[in-house]
Amino acid sequence: MILDIKMMLPQSFFQSNDVVRIARELIGCSLHSLTDGHYCSGIIIETEAYAGITDKASHAYGGRYTERTKVLYLPAAHMYVYMCYGMHMLFNIVTADENTPHAVLIRALLPLQGIEVMRERRGAKVKDSALCDGPGKLSQALAIGKQHNAKLLSKDSVWIERHSVFPEEAVLAGARIGVDYAEEDALLPYRFSVDKNLSSLQRKQ
């Protein structure tokens, strides 16, 4: 039997209670979108874990349950897309079991396919290196928006596949960005990123 490594990650991948491990394992996977008839993809090179009710940086801290945050309480593999700073859509994947509001924020991609469409969506002045190098930017490049909020990852809209394996030493863990308000939790090493300075950037596959 032939193992198809290019299959969409199943819901079970996101069902673990260890959201930090999932955030780490998503580095090197690829994110795909099929929106408005255009196909785009990129390799995930930056993520952050948000650990639900015990994490002061999480929207669900303390069990907060509102019209916006109720999506976090859905079963694994649902998308949580919300507007940040009045103008950017941020793309998250809900993890763990229903009623455990963990999520992983996807923060940056290495563009792979559909780069021409990404350029059109992002604007003519944008350099290729800046197409997907931020959470608001990748949502714009892949046309991920509120229409995806509270929907499951699926192969006809937005989905994730296994793609590459980076050397262990090329994947850094550190503090999350923009969560100063989270007091002591702001320092937790819940952010994962591929080291840009490392020459051993050779991926497998």
Place this chain on the structure above:
DNA sequence: ACACCGATTATCT
């Protein structure tokens, strides 16, 4: 390369 800052609105208090 890095620091500063204004834009702009959903969400919650």
Place this chain on the structure above:
DNA sequence: GATAATCGGTGTA
């Protein structure tokens, strides 16, 4: 009425 899981332009070095 304040805040926010950001971005891009402008400034200085």
